[in-house]
Amino acid sequence: MHTTTAVAAFSYGGPESLRLIDVDAGEPGPGEVLLDVRAAAVNPIDWKVYSGRMGADPDRLPLRLGAEVAGVVAAVGPNVRWLAVGDEVIAWPVRGGYARRLVVPELATVRKPRALDWAPAAALLVAGTTAVHALTATRTGHGDVVLVHGGSGSVGRMIVQLAELRGARVVATASPASHDDLRSLGAVTVTYGATDEGSLVDRVRAATAELGPVTVAIDAVGSDEALDTSVELVEDRTRIATIAGFARAPELGIQLLGGGPGADPGTEIREAARAQLVELATDGTLDVHVTRTYALEDVAQAHADSRAGHARGKLVLIP
Template identity: 40%
Template structure:
């Protein structure tokens, strides 16, 4: 690879995983207040294939061709002007979403605003560093929006996924009691994390009411399509928030669109390194097989996070 080009996964039109190709493209140059990261790992999130399908075109500008991916862990490769906070060679991670969709993290190099970058602590694996940013920050923001704190009883819809397992752990660290929805195959995992599992389906409301007869103080929706159940189990004065249902605000709740936050991500990364949080890695794929990672994520059967292994 020359200094001016890099390998990246790209798509030229919206569609499915078959649109993804690995090819040589121009390497980005960091601007003022930016760093360039040589990518080691990039996390896969459902939003990546939703963007590929055109699902966010009304929410954020898109510029084709697009390099997908918003999670990154790697080594600072170059600095833009006025970046005293970091140095070339620093190990970092970031939720690298920009204000438009074009230059993502499924590539050998990516530029990121320095304020969105966290230092990677010792003891944090590269896989966990690549998988943590979007899921961890999303879990924190949605718990904040639902008012989850010491003594709360919270219901987490979709508790066994990548964001869900982190939301369960973070809620428990805040001193909350957690009830989590998951398919039966995920119940043992939720119990191990300190949550009380309930199954999806028609019996969900009765199951939650049996555990919390007065209703729950907060509901965190990570899946969408569950507003009726949310309102049915919410105690009077309770709060609810969703990352998947834009209509949450119409029903007294909050819709959360997570934003990059370098300092908060650095705190989360340290908690993982210290063993307070566990980032479950469900699988690893090479850069040449991002399509395979998307297909697995789209199957809806993944427990934990998928990562793209770009470099050692």
């Protein structure tokens, strides 16, 4: 029996519902491995599932949280083909990743190079595969001018970098505090929200005057401003995608990507991207920005910070 400490939500609501519990991590079954978790990333979906906005069925409680982790293989089950005890891996998608030990499918893992630190390793795949999916779905390539709404978030920063690698030019919306960081990644920056410089459409047009018209828009915010700007600037609506605008995407005729109702999950695209993302992060081509790390005991604070929405990058738990 492998006893471990894990995090679970015992009610629907805010971070105050989170508790540390002692559970049996279980024995790895066929095709599974037991991980000693070294880092677990915090993603918005983690707190959305217990906020009540995605349903509040009491029979689902307590809810284990966490979809992406990095750790060391502690035990292997029957029919494991590629991994051995002591191997360092990144695992996604997993269930209940906020834990000190966790059984995961071998097929959910990719090897973690020793040169890649634990926190960025755990923070890489959800944001990175989402970015690859968005760029693939919008057919982004050399010569495109890509508008990224929410460029300073973890997904937005990935989209900026990966679009540049594809030969596109990027215009990213963000608060002024994030502009220097986005410029360092190669993006042209535009402030979102109300300003004295006209509408967001006007500001984007001014910013792209020398680049040419916007050909692709990817929305990681879901605001009316982001969606309305996208459909006004991009002629081909099949080249507009959102990972957040669930309510309006169908009426606008744009692509809805991710795990929500009616969205394209892009499972094959995302899974195929994992190894390349690890390589790019390891050699420094792709910057995985970890804003802050937390002890497992401080998970409520990590979720409070995530829900506040001001983190430029990823938040990571260190069990």
